[in-house]
Amino acid sequence: xxxxxxxxxxxxxxxxxxxxxxxxxxxxxxxxxxxxxxxxxxxxxxxxxxxxxxxxxxxxxxxxxxxxxxxxxxxxxxxxxxxxxxxxxxxxxxxxxxxxxxxxxxxxxxxxxxxxxxxxxxxxxxxxxxxxxxxxxxxxxxxxxxxxxxxxxxxxxxxxxxxxxxxxxxxxxxxxxxxxxxxxxxxxxxxxxxxxxxxxxxxxxxxxxxx
Numbered sequence: 001x002x003x004x005x006x007x008x009x010x011x012x013x014x015x016x017x018x019x020x021x022x023x024x025x026x027x028x029x030x031x032x033x034x035x036x037x038x039x040x041x042x043x044x045x046x047x048x049x050x051x052x053x054x055x056x057x058x059x060x061x062x063x064x065x066x067x068x069x070x071x072x073x074x075x076x077x078x079x080x081x082x083x084x085x086x087x088x089x090x091x092x093x094x095x096x097x098x099x100x101x102x103x104x105x106x107x108x109x110x111x112x113x114x115x116x117x118x119x120x121x122x123x124x125x126x127x128x129x130x131x132x133x134x135x136x137x138x139x140x141x142x143x144x145x146x147x148x149x150x151x152x153x154x155x156x157x158x159x160x161x162x163x164x165x166x167x168x169x170x171x172x173x174x175x176x177x178x179x180x181x182x183x184x185x186x187x188x189x190x191x192x193x194x195x196x197x198x199x200x201x202x203x204x205x206x207x208x209x210x211x
Contacts, residue, residue: 004037008044021049047072070197073108075143087142094150105153105202107193111140112158112179112206120178120206155196158206159189167191170210179208 008018020042026035042048075089090108097103113121113129114137121129129137147154160182167187172180184207192207 003041005041005044008041012044017046018044019047019049020045069104071104071106072193072197073106075109084139084142086136086139087146090143091146094146097150097152103152105155105197105200106147106150107155107196108143108147108157109189109193110144110156110158111137112160112208113137114140114144114158115204117158117175117204117206122178125182153202155201156204157189157193157196158204159184160208162186162189168209171207172210173205173207175204175206179206180211181208184209 011018022038024031024035026038071093073090073093075086077083077085093106113125118126144156147156160179161184163183163185165185165187167185167190169188169191171184171188171192173192188209189207192205195201196205
């Protein structure tokens, strides 16, 4: 919370992007004064990673008069009990944008098997989706319903099972037929998202690792 606009301006001369990852709440009243320098520095970052979805409204207020182009929504939970973190967080972001001067293209990580990609799953994948991650899939369905009603542009990314492995740079996108592989590294998904931001990609993309 001590890094202010001046230091960020200096850093900008030597780096391409400035990214802020913050698990604290710089907008809470008890710590309002402590974070005053950080709040002034918010517009100087190229990307803010926000992990507490309830903070979206406060971040929106801090950015009301600033311009940006893209918002990446990458929400999830290891909890399989049906906590709707994906749909709730996505709705909070869209509600923050609606009715304000804020606009931005949304890039949303959903899951292969949602919407019309359900018919591209094998019988075994459908069984797993229903028995083991059924509540997660329903949360993604609700999440996508909010995205589909968003008035701005969006790109929905539907990866297969995510793995904590090194990226290969080989990614297969196919929305018309079953995907040949059932997993993909998180690194490759991140690469696909960045490429989509830079190329202004829109619509829906089902992806898996390449061969």
